[in-house]
Amino acid sequence: xxxxxxxxxxxxxxxxxxxxxxxxxxxxxxxxxxxxxxxxxxxxxxxxxxxxxxxxxxxxxxxxxxxxxxxxxxxxxxxxxxxxxxxxxxxxxxxxxxxxxxxxxxxxxxxxxxxxxxxxxxxxxxxxxxxxxxxxxxxxxxxxxxxxxxxxxxxxxxxxxxxxxxxxxxxxxxxxxxxxxxxxxxxxxxxxxxxxxxxxxxxxxxxxxxxxxxxxxxxxxxxxxxxxxxxxxxxxxxxxxxxxxxxxxxxxxxxxxxxxxxxxxxxxxxxxxxxxxxxxxxxxxxxxxxxxxxxxxxxxxxxxxxxxxxxxxxxxxxxxxxxxxxxxxxxxxxxxxxxxxxxxxxxxxxxxxxxxxxxxxxxxxxxxxxxxxxxxxxxxxxxxx
Amino acid sequence: xxxxxxxxxxxxxxxxxxxxxxxxxxxxxxxxxxxxxxxxxxxxxxxxxxxxxxxxxxxxxxxxxxxxxxxxxxxxxxxxxxxxxxxxxxxxxxxxxxxxxxxxxxxxxxxxxxxxxxxxxxxxxxxxxxxxxxxxxxxxxxxxxxxxxxxxxxxxxxxxxxxxxxxxxxxxxxxxxxxxxxxxxxxxxxxxxxxxxxxxxxxxxxxxxxxxxxxxxxxxxxxxxxxxxxxxxxxxxxxxxxxxxxxxxxxxxxxxxxxxxxxxxxxxxxxxxxxxxxxxxxxxxxxxxxxxxxxxxxxxxxxxxxxxxxxxxxxxxxxxxxxxxxxxxxxxxxxxxxxxxxxxxxxxxxxxxxxxxxxxxxxxxxxxxxxxxxxxxxxxxxxxxxxxxxxxxxxxxxxxxxxxxxxxxxxxxxxxxxxxxxxxxxxxxxxxxxxxxxxxxxxxxxxxx
Numbered sequence: 001x002x003x004x005x006x007x008x009x010x011x012x013x014x015x016x017x018x019x020x021x022x023x024x025x026x027x028x029x030x031x032x033x034x035x036x037x038x039x040x041x042x043x044x045x046x047x048x049x050x051x052x053x054x055x056x057x058x059x060x061x062x063x064x065x066x067x068x069x070x071x072x073x074x075x076x077x078x079x080x081x082x083x084x085x086x087x088x089x090x091x092x093x094x095x096x097x098x099x100x101x102x103x104x105x106x107x108x109x110x111x112x113x114x115x116x117x118x119x120x121x122x123x124x125x126x127x128x129x130x131x132x133x134x135x136x137x138x139x140x141x142x143x144x145x146x147x148x149x150x151x152x153x154x155x156x157x158x159x160x161x162x163x164x165x166x167x168x169x170x171x172x173x174x175x176x177x178x179x180x181x182x183x184x185x186x187x188x189x190x191x192x193x194x195x196x197x198x199x200x201x202x203x204x205x206x207x208x209x210x211x212x213x214x215x216x217x218x219x220x221x222x223x224x225x226x227x228x229x230x231x232x233x234x235x236x237x238x239x240x241x242x243x244x245x246x247x248x249x250x251x252x253x254x255x256x257x258x259x260x261x262x263x264x265x266x267x268x269x270x271x272x273x274x275x276x277x278x279x280x281x282x283x284x285x286x287x288x289x290x291x292x293x294x295x296x297x298x299x300x301x302x303x304x305x306x307x308x309x310x311x312x313x314x315x316x317x318x319x320x321x322x323x324x325x326x327x328x329x330x331x332x333x334x335x336x337x338x339x340x341x342x343x344x345x346x347x348x349x350x351x352x353x354x355x356x357x358x359x360x361x362x363x364x365x366x367x368x369x370x371x372x373x374x375x376x377x378x379x380x381x382x383x384x385x
Numbered sequence: 386x387x388x389x390x391x392x393x394x395x396x397x398x399x400x401x402x403x404x405x406x407x408x409x410x411x412x413x414x415x416x417x418x419x420x421x422x423x424x425x426x427x428x429x430x431x432x433x434x435x436x437x438x439x440x441x442x443x444x445x446x447x448x449x450x451x452x453x454x455x456x457x458x459x460x461x462x463x464x465x466x467x468x469x470x471x472x473x474x475x476x477x478x479x480x481x482x483x484x485x486x487x488x489x490x491x492x493x494x495x496x497x498x499x500x501x502x503x504x505x506x507x508x509x510x511x512x513x514x515x516x517x518x519x520x521x522x523x524x525x526x527x528x529x530x531x532x533x534x535x536x537x538x539x540x541x542x543x544x545x546x547x548x549x550x551x552x553x554x555x556x557x558x559x560x561x562x563x564x565x566x567x568x569x570x571x572x573x574x575x576x577x578x579x580x581x582x583x584x585x586x587x588x589x590x591x592x593x594x595x596x597x598x599x600x601x602x603x604x605x606x607x608x609x610x611x612x613x614x615x616x617x618x619x620x621x622x623x624x625x626x627x628x629x630x631x632x633x634x635x636x637x638x639x640x641x642x643x644x645x646x647x648x649x650x651x652x653x654x655x656x657x658x659x660x661x662x663x664x665x666x667x668x669x670x671x672x673x674x675x676x677x678x679x680x681x682x683x684x685x686x687x688x689x690x691x692x693x694x695x696x697x698x699x700x701x702x703x704x705x706x707x708x709x710x711x712x713x714x715x716x717x718x719x720x721x722x723x724x725x726x727x728x729x730x731x732x733x734x735x736x737x738x739x740x741x742x743x744x745x746x747x748x749x750x751x752x753x754x755x756x757x758x759x760x761x762x763x764x765x766x767x768x769x770x771x772x773x774x775x776x777x778x779x780x781x782x783x784x785x786x787x788x789x790x791x792x793x794x795x796x797x798x799x800x801x802x803x804x805x806x807x808x809x810x811x812x813x814x815x816x817x818x819x820x821x822x823x824x825x826x827x828x829x830x831x832x833x834x
C-alpha cells in the first residue's frame with residue numbers, strides 16, 4: 001500500500017495543473033480516489049462527517065444488482081438451451097451466459113466510463129460515480145441479442161443526452177439508463193422487439209421445437225397465452241426477457257439490500273407495487289382484453305415491472321425529492337405502467353414509459369408539496385395574528 | 386409543567402470522549418482574546434491601542450453600526466496585539482493578563498426595582514449585551530427593539546456537550562437574578578428543558594414558561610424549541626441567550642462585576658481525561674490541553690462542538706458563545722480503499738458500513754471529509770435530521786440561486802447554522818450547508834435589513 005501510494009505521489013505532479021499530462025488529471029483523480037480516500041479535511045462548518053460518500057452509495061446499488069445479473073447470466077444460457085431443446089448443466093448455462101453477457105457489460109462500461117472521464121476533464125470536475133450504476137443498468141434492461149454497437153450507441157446517448165447536457169450526475173431530468181432503453185426501443189424497433197431478440201442466438205437457430213416462439217411472457221399475454229407462463233416461473237425468472245429483469249426473486253434480494261442499507265427508497269418501491277397492483281385489480285374487473293385478464297399479482301412479476309420499481313424508479317435524482325412526493329410518484333408509476341401495458345399492447349413495456357413520464361412530472365409533484373409547506377407557514381402567521 | 390414535546394428526527398453522534406462530571410485543575414493562561422468573528426455582522430472599531438492597560442470590563446472595541454454595543458476585556462492587563470486577516474479584517478484582539486484581575490465596577494442593582502431602560506444601559510455599558518442574540522439570523526440583539534419573547538435552551542444536546550445541570554449547580558442565585566433581568570427585557574421568557582434530566586435550576590424559576598423536550602440532537606437547539614412552541618413569522622423577533630451567560634448577567638447585577646468565568650467541558654477522543662474545568666471566556670486553551678491530550682497524530686482543536694465549533698490552534702482562544710472544547714484527530718491522510726471496506730470502525734447513519742450492527746459503540750471520528758464534494762444526489766437526507774417543518778433541501782437550493790422570496794417562504798427566519806449542522810454531517814455529497822445558509826442569511830440582511 002505504501003508503495004502504491006508512492007507511485008501515485010510520483011505521478012501526481014505530472015498530471016496536476018501545468019504538468020505534461022494535465023489532460024489526464026480527472027482520470028488520475030478518479031483512480032487515486034478509487035484506491036485511496038483523499039486526505040482532505042473539513043474546512044468550514046462541521047468538523048466530522050458521516051463516513052458515507054457517493055462512491056460507496058453507488059457501489060451499493062451495483063452490489064444490489066448482482067443477484068439479478070448472476071441470474072440473468074444463468075437464464076441466458078438456460079433459455080438458449082431450452083430453445084435448442086438440449087439439456088444443459090448449470091455450468092453450461094453459466095458459461096454460455098457469461099460469453100454473451102460479459103461483452104455487453106464491457107461495451108457498456110467502456111463507453112460510459114470513457115465519456116464520463118472525458119466530460120470530467122473538459123468540465124474540470126471529479127469523475128462522478130453515477131456512471132458505475134448506469135453502466136450496469138443498461139446491460140440489464142436490454143434484450144440479450146442486442147448488437148454490441150447498439151449497446152455502445154445507447155450508452156453514449158444515455159450519458160451525453162441523458163446526463164451531461166444537463167450538467168452531469170445530479171442534474172439530469174430522466175434516468176439515463178432508461179433513456180438508453182427508450183432510445184433503442186424507438187430508434188431500432190425492428191431489432192428491439194418481436195419474438196426473436198430475447199433468447200440468445202434464437203435468430204440464427206434452425207429446427208426450433210414445434211410451437212416455440214421465444215416471445216416474452218408479456219407478448220404471450222397479449223395473445224391471451226399467459227397460461228404458458230406460470231406465476232412461479234415468472235416470479236423465479238425462468239422466462240425470456242431482458243437480461244436482468246426476469247427474476248423477481250433476484251430483484252427482490254437486491255431490493256432488500258437497498259432498503260437495509262438505506263440507499264434505496266422503500267417508499268417508492270412499495271408505492272410502485274401498490275399502484276401497479278391496484279390498477280391491475282381494476283382492470284381485472286373490467287376484463288376487456290387478454291392483458292386485463294392477467295391476474296393482478298402476475299402483472300407485477302412480468303416484464304420490467306419489478307426491475308423498474310426497484311432500480312429505476314428509486315433513482316433519487318430523477319424521482320421526487322420530497323418524502324410525501326415519493327408516495328405519489330411511486331403510486332402513479334405503478335398505475336401508468338399497467339395502464340400503458342394494458343391499453344397499448346404494441347408497447348408491452350409500459351414500465352419504461354411510465355417511469356420516464358413520472359420522471360418528467362416529479363418536479364411538479366414536488367412543487368405541490370413545497371407549496372403546501374409554504375401555505376402551512378403562512379397560515380401559522382395568520383392564525384397567530 | 387406542560388406536556389413533553391417529542392422530537393423524533395435528529396441524531397446523537399456517538400463520539401468517544403465524553404466528559405466525566407468532575408472538575409479538573411487548570412491554571413488560567415497568560416493570553417486572552419475577544420474575537421469579532423464570533424459576532425455575525427458587526428464591524429469592529431478599536432477603542433484601545435496596543436500597549437494600553439485594560440481592566441476586566443474595559444471596552445476593547447465597539448460595533449461601527451451600533452456604537453452602543455461594546456465588547457469588553459475578559460481580563461486585566463495590556464492589549465498585546467490585534468490580529469488581522471484579509472483586507473485588514475480584525476480576527477482577534479489579544480490581551481496579555483497581568484494576573485491582577487482588576488475590574489471596573491458597574492455597580493450592583495436589583496433588577497426587580499430597575500427600569501427596563503436602565504437595565505439595557507447597564508448591559509450595554511458592561512459589555513454583557515452581546516450575550517443576547519436575535520432570531521432570525523443569529524445576530525446581536527438590537528437594543529432599540531422589544532422582542533416578542535426571550536427563549537433559553539436549558540440543555541445542550543450537541544455531541545459531547547456539557548451537562549447544564551452539572552454546570553449550573555451552585556450558581557442558582559445568579560441564574561435566578563439573571564432571569565429577573567430577562568423578564569424586564571421581554572414580555573415573555575421561555576425555557577426549554579430536557580425531559581430526561583431534573584433541570585431543578587430551571588423548574589424552580591418563577592414567571593417563566595417551561596417547555597420540556599424529549600429526543601435526540603438537535604432537541605437542545607433553541608431554534609428547534611422555538612419552532613415547536615412560538616414559531617417565528619416574518620417580522621417577528623425572538624432573543625436567545627445561553628444559561629451560563631445568564632449567570633454572568635446575574636452576577637453583574639448582584640456584584641457589579643462583569644464576570645467572564647465559565648465552566649468549560651474539555652472532551653473528545655484525543656483527551657486523556659475528559660472533564661470539566663472552571664475557566665474563562667476568551668482564555669487561551671493552552672492551559673487546558675497542556676499534558677492532557679494524546680499526541681500520536683495531528684490534532685484538531687475545536688472551540689465548541691464538532692458540528693458548529695471553530696477550528697483553533699493549540700494556543701487558540703475559547704469563543705464567546707462556547708462552553709466546550711473538543712479535541713479530535715485531524716485525519717489528513719490517505720486511506721487505502723476506505724470507501725469500499727466493511728468499515729467496522731466507521732460511523733454512518735446509512736447502514737452501508739457494518740458498524741450499524743454495533744449500535745452502542747462510541748467512535749473516534751476524525752476531521753476527514755470522507756469523500757469528495759458532489760452535486761446533491763440523495764434525497765430526503767437533510768430533512769431526516771431536521772425536526773422542523775422545513776424542507777431543507779429546497780431552502781438550500783433557494784439560497785444557491787439567491788431567490789429571496791423563496792428563502793422567506795421556505796422558512797429562513799427559523800433556522801441558523803446550528804440547526805442544519807446535522808444535515809451537513811449526514812450529507813453524502815459533502816456540501817457545506819452551514820456556509821451556504823450563512824450566505825443566504827447575509828443576503829437577507831443586506832436586501833431586507
